[in-house]
Amino acid sequence: MGMQVTILGSSSAIPANDRYPSAQVLAYENRLYLIDCGEGTQMQMNRYNVKKNRINHIFISHLHGDHYLGLMGLLSSYHLFGRKADLHIYAPCELENIIELQKKAALTVFQYNVIFHTLESRLNNPIYEDDKLAVSAVPLSHRIPAFGFIFREKPAEPKIYKEAINVYKLSVEDILRIKRGTPFYDQNGQLVPRASLVYPDKKLSSYAYISDTIYDPTLAHKLKGIEMLYHECTFGEDMKTVAAEKFHSTAMQAANIALKAGVSLLLLGHFSARYKTTEALASEARSVFQNVLAVEDGGTYAVNSGMKNEL
């Protein structure tokens, strides 16, 4: 399965118009990563058949309630479901105290380990890495410390053509050297072009989650080459001043970032309760950058395809 994102909540601070607060699940190679966890996230997971137990890593952008108030409920449910696997949480440091205080009030000791990884202004990127994926954090300009997250597929080991093995009589050592990138010379001492030896590199999937932030043109550079970008879009351009005052962005500003970063697809989300529908915001963004989708709760968006598949 390629990289895809399922939106569990796309409202800004006040849930309204059937939109829940921020939460989304990034799926990649049968692993799930939770990004933000607004109130009601576990109910949205039930509704959209998200396999909760596949989540071992949760990334919390900042500590405004609409981005994390569903976390304690989810952690409690994991406990009651008998979870044993470690759970890693990447978040600003105060979150640990909040969770601990709530556990203390409930006299609850979880049956599994929760491991907090603190996000601070001096980041040690990637903040998370496994064999398939690396996650970096990006400081955002918001009213309180906030972070965006970039998920990048890691290059797979180069795959050698079977024909090349036969033609050049490659030994195991030759193969290992070629995989590491060492130039290969045939029996006549001629350099063999790498393209004749290994399959072409697969295009690597990447996804960035940028919420919440004031319009920050310097982000474009940090997001260069990202395939799919989710950028907050709390307001329309007519609310530009209010957006700046509240450290939020407009649809057009999100599109500007997408354009400058050269992404393939821009997802808009984190909509103010004032917008009953989001078409106007999407078309505003399209006046700057063509490939835009305003997300919907329950929608799944695939990196590298721009397709939306309803669950």
Add this chain to the structure above:
Amino acid sequence: MGMQVTILGSSSAIPANDRYPSAQVLAYENRLYLIDCGEGTQMQMNRYNVKKNRINHIFISHLHGDHYLGLMGLLSSYHLFGRKADLHIYAPCELENIIELQKKAALTVFQYNVIFHTLESRLNNPIYEDDKLAVSAVPLSHRIPAFGFIFREKPAEPKIYKEAINVYKLSVEDILRIKRGTPFYDQNGQLVPRASLVYPDKKLSSYAYISDTIYDPTLAHKLKGIEMLYHECTFGEDMKTVAAEKFHSTAMQAANIALKAGVSLLLLGHFSARYKTTEALASEARSVFQNVLAVEDGGTYAVNSGMKNEL
């Protein structure tokens, strides 16, 4: 409008089967009182058209997450909606610290006053009173300090028959004395039966919310004369041992309390995620006590009628 209760959540700890965690709204004379506030309460209020701004008093039974994790989100939304009216919260004392810590992490100062009233084992009942209604708390036996709540309509001022005013030529002083309960004698010195002077007393509405608790037969005495009782019913009788271990009650135990207290209607709620439907629990309870309803999220139940009106 008579006294009625709208259920916003009827699940126990793990939300499942389209049931949200505990929350309900008691409506009486156009005033709304929120009882418990599990995760997602504000979304359920949106769904079932509850007029949030009519709520000035919130009663939190205990600090297990499924009874209060929706509170911070609701308080934040009130702030963002520009609420100015004071909000009173009746809850175990640790709740104030939890809310304060979350506000601090978000650098949020609410634009309205939140006034915490601490529930402790030594209660000063009623914990709340206005001109129409009084609320008492009842300590429950649960794993952590927990309280039930009893809402009682207050007797209205006696209303004098117009005919009596004419026949007995009652003065303003006579009327005030009769209203205070003083016996009245006619011009011949004959005692006039009170029933000839004042309208009969209206039956007073009352509602008790009992969740969460182990089966506690001593509750029946405290609930004597209550019209409508909501009693937790996490399990069926076959799970009696588990129920006791977890400080919860079964359907049959809830019915026993209802029977001994002589209530008119028993509402069952706080269902374990294991019960996809609740008919079996209701019929188990009916084997002990006839007038039983298993509540549904979104259902409204009127005191004194036993009728359920879908919103």
